[in-house]
Amino acid sequence: MSENPLQPSRRTVLGAMAALTATFTIGSTPARAATTSAYVMGYFTESPSGNGSDYGLHLAVSPDSLQWTPLNQNNPVVTPTEGTGGLRDPFILRKQDGTFVVLATDLKGTDWSLQSQYIHVWNSTDLRSFTGYHRLKLHEMATHSWAPEAFWDASRSQYGIIYSAVNSSGHNVIMVNYTTDFVTVTDAQVFFDPGYDIIDGDLAVGVNGVNYLYFKKDQTLVGAKSTTLDPGSFTVFSTPVAHGGTEAPILVKSQTSSTWYLWGDTYTPNGVFYAWQSTDLSTGTWTAVDQKLYTQPLNSKHGTIQSITTTEYNNLLAAYGAPAWNRLKSYNYPDRYVRHSNYVGRIDAYPFDPYTDSQWKLVPGLADSSGVSFQSVNYPTRYLRHSNYQLVLDVNDSTTTFAQDATFYRTAGLADTSWSSFRSYNYPTRYIRHSNYVLRIDPISTSTEKSDATFSVGY
Known part of the structure; x- marks a missing residue:
């Protein structure tokens, strides 16, 4: 079959992807012998009048983490069936065995008074099928479990699950539970509390021996760092960045250069993504990326970005298809x-x-x-x-x-x-x-x- 002359050449896309190869690691331990050359984004959708709001897991793929192709016609690929019946703030982690786990806030819509102590959890070998769905209880406190993310802590041989909750301090802090299977967890403890209200923690682990935690403070994105992953070890160091009221930081490493990207999501109006870049996380300073260079998936909100292989990229496009519209x-x-x-x-x-x-x-x-x-x-x-x-x-x-x-x-x-x-x-x-x-x-x-x-x- 001949290629559609109205769309970018598939050979061009694959050629660009072939140039993007790097062995992926989680923390300091290689997850498996493979190379990553592309990216997948998970998100939910909201639009100003709610016409495009959907609280299931949506996926998009990209060869460069800047230009995104929504999958499944920008419809959800899986939707929670327990709790509120909806999700916000999904997170995708490649586990040590090379498979994926998806975590998400248990909340459909914007009723912030709902105080779920649970998060949604799915397992997936390929992000085309999802198994083992369950809700995971993280604590007994009368508060929420917002924006869960996970990381591999090699020193503990466990995964840490971080999330935002109101602790005894009376303000939101970043909590942590540890797990080996995402079915049972240790008791919750405070992971990071700078003394003021923070939400939406996102980690980059093991970057030249340093771990970086970005979070939302007031209406800005701020970074902290630590040479360990121990609770209480992180200290604030970065210059805040924002474009209006900004939340939901995502740290993404380019696979072809030393560039890091920091994505942020404005909560007014309805989730406009902005991106900043840096070639050295240790400086804590960022430069805005020209909006010409990136395009977020339609109506996307509070995303997560994970590196994937060329085969995984091709399989996702084959399974779900690119949009029939532009x-x-x-x-x-x-x-x-x-x-x-x-x-x-x-x-x-x-x-x-x-x-x-x-x-x-x-x-x-x-x-x-x-x-x-x-x-x-x-x-x-x-x-x-x-x-x-x-x-x-x-x-x-x-x-x-x-x-x-x-x-x-x-x-x-x-x-x-x-x-x-x-x-x-x-x-x-x-x-x-x-x-x-x-x-x-x-x-x-x-x-x-x-x-x-x-x-x-x-x-």
Whole structure:
């Protein structure tokens, strides 16, 4: 079967992945003789009006931890059946035997008054099937067990499960229980308490002999470090980073360079991910990553990122499939995506509802199959077409004029050849661009116009 010319070449993706190889370790002990070359993200979904909210486990994959492909059409791959019947804050750990365990907060929705002492637990050999589902009780306190994560403590030959709970101190601290099987645990104890309210702990273990713990303090992400994993051994050292109110830190190591990424999730509005980078965790300082370089999965919230092998990446895509739709991100306003609103084409800041307004099927051009037409996902009888040079969402009336107005040729991006631009079929000197956030077709000459006419086709 020939490859779809409207989508990135699979050979290109696999070629990029082949360059990304590194033996993975958990703590200081190799988990198994394998190489990791890609990443999987776990998350739940929320959108501003709740149209895209789902409290099951969602998965996305990436060859570089920056550009993500949601799996299963961005639907959940597994959903809790006990407790509240929903999850938040999932975490994926590769265990010492090479298989995975998934942990998550037992909470469906946003009723923070619910005080579950339990977390959800699944086992998985491949993240395509999930077994041994159960809830695990972590403590007897009248408080929650939020944002559980796990790590291998080689000195104890046990896994530590860390999570946020209100201790006798009266504020949230990071607690820890130890386990060998994620079925029974030791008594809870305080893992980290800097003397003020903190939640959402995320660990990087054994980085040049140092362990790093990032967490949310107030509305910022802050780091602590320790040469051991002992409870009470971590001390705060980093400069806080934030983009608005930021929570849910994720530390991710590049597999091709010395770069570390710190992801953060804004809790208003509805989980916009931002990323920072550093080549040396010991400095505690971070530089913001250009939003052009990364795209979070649609409606994703409070994620977890785990390295996987090329085989695991391919198997996940084969099992769940890539989305049947795309989103288009603006080059010079990378927080904005192409959408229709009141049947007018425009770019708006993510997130918004209905989120389906930004989902498009890039189908063979109605006037020329070597071109492309933009079919709306939530109004499938309608396509983007130009009318008086402005892009509108109209019902296909099967006329030649409509077909021509709705057909465009995808070219190398005018501002960046790794992105895309779209030239009009029947006005070949004009390209789709945004002007005052509204889409139209115009002749393009200046650098600003080239940037206005450049888009990323992703998910």
